Amino acid sequence: MIATFKNTVTLDSLMPYFGAVLLIITGSFFFPQIMSADYLLQQLQIAAVLGLLATGATIVILLGHIDLSVPWVLTGAAILSTALVGSGNPALGAIAIPAALAFGALIGVINGVGVAILRIPSMVWTLAVNSMLLGLAVLNTGGFNPKGESSELMIGLASGKLLGVPISFLVWMAVAFALAVFLTRTPFGRYLRSIGFNEKATFLSGVSTPSVIFFAFAIAGMCSALGGVMLAGYANQAYQSMGDPFLLPTIAAVVVGGTSILGGRGTLFGTIGGALFITLLTSILSVMQMSDAWRNIIFGLVILSMLLFQTLRKGASR
Amino acid sequence: MLDYMRSNRREVIAGIVLIVLLSTYLGTHPRGASTYVVTIWANQAMILGLAAAAQFFAVVVRGIDLSVGAVMALTNTLASHLLDVSAIGIGFGILAVIGAGLLCGLLNGLLVVYGRIQPIVVTLATASVFVGLALLLRPTPGGAVNYDLADAMTLDVLGMPSALIITLVLVFGFWFPFRRTGLGLGLYALGSSEQAAYQSGINVTFVRLAAFALAGLFGGLAGLFYSFVTTTGDAGIAANFTLNSIAAVVLGGVLLRGGVGSLVGALAGAFILKTIASLMFFSGIPSLAQPLFEGLILAAAIAIGGADVLRVRNKLEVFGR
Numbered sequence: 278m279i280a281t282f283k284n285t286v287t288l289d290s291l292m293p294y295f296g297a298v299l300l301i302i303t304g305s306f307f308f309p310q311i312m313s314a315d316y317l318l319q320q321l322q323i324a325a326v327l328g329l330l331a332t333g334a335t336i337v338i339l340l341g342h343i344d345l346s347v348p349w350v351l352t353g354a355a356i357l358s359t360a361l362v363g364s365g366n367p368a369l370g371a372i373a374i375p376a377a378l379a380f381g382a383l384i385g386v387i388n389g390v391g392v393a394i395l396r397i398p399s400m401v402w403t404l405a406v407n408s409m410l411l412g413l414a415v416l417n418t419g420g421f422n423p424k425g426e427s428s429e430l431m432i433g434l435a436s437g438k439l440l441g442v443p444i445s446f447l448v449w450m451a452v453a454f455a456l457a458v459f460l461t462r463t464p465f466g467r468y469l470r471s472i473g474f475n476e477k478a479t480f481l482s483g484v485s486t487p488s489v490i491f492f493a494f495a496i497a498g499m500c501s502a503l504g505g506v507m508l509a510g511y512a513n514q515a516y517q518s519m520g521d522p523f524l525l526p527t528i529a530a531v532v533v534g535g536t537s538i539l540g541g542r543g544t545l546f547g548t549i550g551g552a553l554f555i556t557l558l559t560s561i562l563s564v565m566q567m568s569d570a571w572r573n574i575i576f577g578l579v580i581l582s583m584l585l586f587q588t589l590r591k592g593a594s595r
Numbered sequence: 596m597l598d599y600m601r602s603n604r605r606e607v608i609a610g611i612v613l614i615v616l617l618s619t620y621l622g623t624h625p626r627g628a629s630t631y632v633v634t635i636w637a638n639q640a641m642i643l644g645l646a647a648a649a650q651f652f653a654v655v656v657r658g659i660d661l662s663v664g665a666v667m668a669l670t671n672t673l674a675s676h677l678l679d680v681s682a683i684g685i686g687f688g689i690l691a692v693i694g695a696g697l698l699c700g701l702l703n704g705l706l707v708v709y710g711r712i713q714p715i716v717v718t719l720a721t722a723s724v725f726v727g728l729a730l731l732l733r734p735t736p737g738g739a740v741n742y743d744l745a746d747a748m749t750l751d752v753l754g755m756p757s758a759l760i761i762t763l764v765l766v767f768g769f770w771f772p773f774r775r776t777g778l779g780l781g782l783y784a785l786g787s788s789e790q791a792a793y794q795s796g797i798n799v800t801f802v803r804l805a806a807f808a809l810a811g812l813f814g815g816l817a818g819l820f821y822s823f824v825t826t827t828g829d830a831g832i833a834a835n836f837t838l839n840s841i842a843a844v845v846l847g848g849v850l851l852r853g854g855v856g857s858l859v860g861a862l863a864g865a866f867i868l869k870t871i872a873s874l875m876f877f878s879g880i881p882s883l884a885q886p887l888f889e890g891l892i893l894a895a896a897i898a899i900g901g902a903d904v905l906r907v908r909n910k911l912e913v914f915g916r
Binding site (some may be wrong): 287343398404405411412413415416521535538568569570571573576580585 | 725726
C-alpha cells in the first residue's frame with residue numbers, strides 16, 4: 278500500500294497542489310472572498326469538465342500519443358445528448374447519456390485504428406478525425422446552434438449538489454479513481470505505460486499492443502463525451518465549438534501534473550491537481566478583471582515556470 | 596532527373612497531387628485560369644505555405660511548433676502598427692516584424708535546449724504568451740498596412756502572381772543552397788539521430804536553436820505576408836494556422852518523427868490543403884457539407900500517406916516509424 282502511495286504521489290504530481298494552495302493564498306490577499314467555501318466549491322464544480330477531459334488525455338499521453346479530437350468529441354456528444362432529450366420521446370431521452378458515451382467510445386476506436394493499424398502519428402490522425410466531426414456537426418445542425426435541451430439528469434450531473442459538494446466534482450473523482458485503480462491494479466495499466474516507454478519491446482513480450490491502444494483511445498473518447506454531456510447540462514444546451522477552448526488547457530493540465538508528454542511516466546493524481554490548478558489560475562485571473570491579453574500572457578508564463586521548475590529540480594537532484 | 600525523383604519520392608507524390616488538384620480547380624472555376632483567379636489562390640496558399648515552412652523547421656529536428664499561429668498573430672498585429680507609414684519607416688518596420696518572429700523562435704529554442712522541456716509543451720505555453728502580446732497590440736482587429744506595398748506583394752508582375760515569384764525565390768534562392776550548407780545537413784542529421792549527430796561532431800545545441808529560430812523567422816514572414824493580404828491586424832488567427840501547418844507538412848511528406856522531408860514538400864502540402872478548400876467552394880457540393888468533405892479528404896490523404904505500412908516485410912518494422 279505504501280509502495281503504491283509512493284508511486285502515485287510523486288513530487289512532480291504534488292507540484293500543482295502546492296501551486297493551487299499558493300494561488301488561493303496569494304489571491305485571498307487581494308480578494309478575501311477567494312478564501313470562502315462557496316467560491317472554492319464552485320471552482321471544484323467548474324474544474325470537473327476540464328478534469329474529466331484531462332483524465333482521458335492522461336491515459337492517451339501515458340501511451341505516448343496525443344488526442345486532438347477532444348473539442349469535437351465533446352461538442353458531438355453534447356449535440357447528440359441534447360438532441361435525444363429534445364426529441365421529446367422519453368425513451369430516447371433516457372438513453373441520451375449512454376448514447377453520448379457510446380459515441381465517444383466509437384470515435385476513440387476510430388482514433389485507435391488510425392494510430393495502431395495505419396500507424397499514422399496520433400497528432401495528425403486525431404486532428405483529421407476532429408475536422409471530420411466538425412464537418413458532421415455543421416452538416417447536421419446547419420451551422421446554427423443545435424436544437425435540443427438537457428435532461429434533468431444532465432443538469433443534476435452538472436450543477437447539482439450532494440451534501441453541499443458539487444455532483445460534477447464527485448463524478449470526476451469517481452471516474453478518476455476507477456481509472457487510477459484500473460491503471461495500477463490491472464495488466465492493462467502496465468501495458469499502457471510500457472507501450473509509452475517502448476512499444477516494440479511491449480509487442481515482442483507478447484502484448485497485443487493494438488488492442489491496448491484501441492482501448493486507451495476509447496476510454497479517452499468516453500471521458501471527452503462525459504465532459505460534453507456535463508457541459509451541455511451546465512449550459513442547458515449544446516453550441517458550436519463549445520469544446521475548442523478546452524483543448525490546450527487539457528494538455529497543460531496533464532503536463533503540469535507531472536506526466537511526461539513522451540509517455541510512460543505520470544499519474545492521474547497529478548492530473549487532478551493540474552486541472553484544479555489551471556481552473557483556479559483562470560478563475561483568479563478573471564476575478565482580478567485582467568484583460569484577455571494579460572490573462573494569456575500570465576497563463577503561459579505560469580505554465581512555463583512550473584515546467585522549468587520541474588526540470589530544475591531534476592537537474593539539482595541528479 | 597530520375598534519380599532525383601527516386602530519392603525525393605515524397606515530394607514528387609505531393610507535387611503530382613497538387614498539379615491534379617490545381618488543374619481540376621482551374622478547370623471547374625467559372626472564370627477559368629485567369630491571372631486574377633491564380634493570384635487569389637496563390638496568396639491564400641502562400642500564407643499557409645510560409646506557416647508550413649515554419650512548422651517544417653521545427654518538425655525536421657524532431658520537434659513541433661504549436662506557436663506558429665501565435666507568432667503569426669503577433670507579427671501580424673505588429674505589422675498593422677509599423678507598416679502604415681512612409682517608405683523609410685516601412686523598411687525598419689519590416690525588419691522589426693521579421694526580427695520579432697525570429698526572437699519568438701529563439702525564445703522557443705532556448706527553452707527547449709536549456710530548459711530541457713519538450714518542444715510541444717514549450718510552444719504550447721509560449722503560444723499563449725505570444726497571443727497575449729498580440730492582444731495587447733490589437734485588442735480588436737484593425738490598423739492598416741501601406742497599400743502600395745501590400746499591392747506589390749500580393750498582385751502580379753506581368754501576369755505572374757507575386758506570391759508564386761516569392762515561392763520560387765524561396766525554393767531556388769534559399770532552400771536549395773541552404774540544404775547544402777553545414778546547418779542544412781545538420782538539421783537532417785539531428786532529426787534522424789541526435790546521438791549519431793552528436794558523435795559526428797555536429798553542434799546539436801546550435802543546430803536545434805537555429806531550427807527553432809528559423810521556425811520563428813518563417814512564422815514572422817507568414818504573419819507579414821498575412822498582413823499584406825488582409826492589410827489589417829487581427830490577434831485571433833492563431834489556432835487555425837497552427838493546426839493547418841501541421842496537417843500541411845504531413846501532407847507534404849514531412850515525417851513528424853524528424854529527419855525526413857523538405858521545405859519544398861511542406862510548401863506543396865500547404866498548397867494542396869488550400870487548393871482542396873478552394874476546390875470545395877466551386878465544386879457544387881452543398882455549402883453545409885463542405886467542411887465534412889474537407890475533413891474526409893484530409894483524412895484520406897493522410898491515410899494514403901500511411902499506406903506505406905502495407906509494404907513492410909517484417910511486422911517489427913512498423914514500430915520504428
